Amino acid sequence: MHHSIKYFCLVLIAALLFISKMSISQVNETRIYDIFQDTLLIINGKAIDSERILMKRLQVVEADTFEVNQKGIKVLGFTMTAFALGRSIELISQKPIFSKEMKDEILNKQTNFKFISIKNINLQTKDGRAVNPSLETIKIIFGN
Amino acid sequence: MKVFKQLFTVGFVLMSLVSFSQANDYKVRKCFGYQRDSCKVSQNIYYKVHDASRSALFLKGQTSKTVLTIYNGRDYRVSLCWAPVLGNRILFKIIDNETDNVLYDNANDEFSYDFEFTVAQSREIEIQVTIPGSSDLTQATNEDELIFVEKDKEMGCVGVLIEHMITPTKGF
């Protein structure tokens, strides 16, 4: 009995120390969004449920029309930004697809953007009402 | 079995103590290894941690920089992590050490905590970190005055994790 208490106390102390350690480094944590409750963008069949997502360049440029997981909501347009060392771009699409210029930049071997951000996502319901997506900005990090 | 159980417990407690002291230790080792313990590594398994990664104790309102030589044909990822006491965003810039041109400013990139890039030309860069806010210690000018600083509210660790790999050529 005595040993069990000692064992329990030691494990409790260790657990508390771990929790303390965790609590000091939570600044960068990202929230995972709910595919049923939230309004999420679908790119190439994949619902983007996190602020950051790892995708292959080809997966991104081959993406068909952007969709939304909630019925009756469509994408009217969006802005794509990208940053490389000493160069940044901001391109606007008025359609629910990556424009040719965007695709060219994604595949640009010289600049080799390692990620793009999609923001200002313009969503609309069937009756013309504007809707905000749950994720205001999505960062797509290229796996290759 | 009993011995094994006790060894496991003691080992677990010691490991917890070691990891705790490394991450939250302003007392003796002052933020030593903070970037290793607290910064998120890339999901890309080809990245390796660069020796120039470092950590330091920062004060609100403080700006400090560290120099890094980057090489052509390599990809780098610079990511920051910091103690919550310093706020929910910190500023960082990458500056060309020779020309002083700002090559990246996270203020234009939604205050992103990381930046990944490919290097087309070897050069020396400065990674400049600025903590928003202010502290008497960073603003004091008069030699006679006392500088009131509540360390636990105004100071915290910042880690700069640098990862690198050879630029992948396949894929597109």
Add this chain to the structure above:
Amino acid sequence: MFKKYILFIIIFSPFQYNFAQECFEYYKSACIPKSSNFIYTENNSSVSFQFTSGELKEIPFTLILGIDYRITLCADKKFEDIIKFIIRAKDGNEIYNNSQQNFNLNLEFACRKTQDVTFELIAPEPNIGNNDTVLIDGCMGVLVEEMVSVKTGF
């Protein structure tokens, strides 16, 4: 057994203490600084003493460049935490006065030069009633702690 009992009573009898003894190392039990990530060590100038309404107590001290200080003042409840604390430079200038900061009793500071100063502690004035003046007597503690200033930035 009876002798031991008598001895116990004598040793722990509250009547045998006078105020001076009661205040002995009062700061050690009463001045508890907030928990911190930074380690301060106690400076020898930490002191406890008996304090009376309207009294001024002066403690000479040398502030050293490169050392950070934490001062915790603690007084008997009767003083209701209204203790005036002034740090005065050698030339007479006030370099700190807590009455401008709601009688703050916890200070953490660094200095930009080595200098001799005086810590002045002033107890609140006595309550003057219609017929008599009520003096408050109690213990006062000053815990002075120090640490080598930490390097910040890369």
